[in-house]
Amino acid sequence: MAVEQNKKTQGLTVGCLERVHHIALNVKNMTASRHFYGEVLGLHELTGDEVPSTLKDLVAQGKVANFITPDGLILDLFWEPDLFPPHTDPKQQFTRANHLAFHIDAELFDQAVNVLKNNQIMIDHGPVSRPTGRGIYFYDPDGFMVEIRCDPQ
Template identity: 75%
Template sequence: MTISMDQQQTLGLSPNTLKGVHHIALNVKDMATSRHFYGAVLGLHELTGDEVPETLVTLVAQGKVANFRLPDGTILDLFGEPDLDAPHADPKQQFTRANHMAFDIAPELFDQAVAMLHQQQVPIDHGPVSRPTGRGIYFYDPDGFLLEIRCDP
């Protein structure tokens, strides 16, 4: 069965439903080196104290996660993975260390987005999950990259 572009658009989220990127999460081998790079080298503001998301306070205190705010307000989360090796010794070789990318959505549209993912048979990693910071669902793009749609409470 072939689906026209018009039919595909009616099956998915309508344009401008996703509000933007909420956060980007990267796996890093050496947390201290990465914190220095993103904070001191790139000049990003590292979240501390009450700025740290409630769900990450313990991991930040353990040194397993660090959070930075990009100038546009997007949050960059670094997740320490000390056993992580680069897939290639030459850093110019293309590869990714990304953990997942999260898109914001209005809370009243979250369930509709979840239903659409299921309807489109998008592979779900886990969720929906509810946290004090909101709800989220994790799923894979066609290349296996982990994405999230999340909303505030």
């Protein structure tokens, strides 16, 4: 699709942006974050030739880790050892980003909740049931809110 401008708003037309390519998060403890996203949530960490050439040096230095979600979204973790949120309570949001949500099959939702509890992940709230489905909200090692959600059965 050609990039066109919407003459009314001087913006891109609907459909020009195809999908979210990646989300980049700053993390204080790379080891804890790699464990959380890789082992607890089960995302595939890119290694070797899977790492984009532009990030190979940073990955080799331990400053960046890359994960891929089942639908192809890349999650980049940037090591910021001096990162401190303005508030120690993760319920006090400190960025413009609210949360990162992962979709899961409804039949696997309860299993995901058990994984979070078994790994002693700090739960903010949930599981909750809504007309749009079920969800549970929890925090990564740096206090960023993450959600696992499913469609209604």
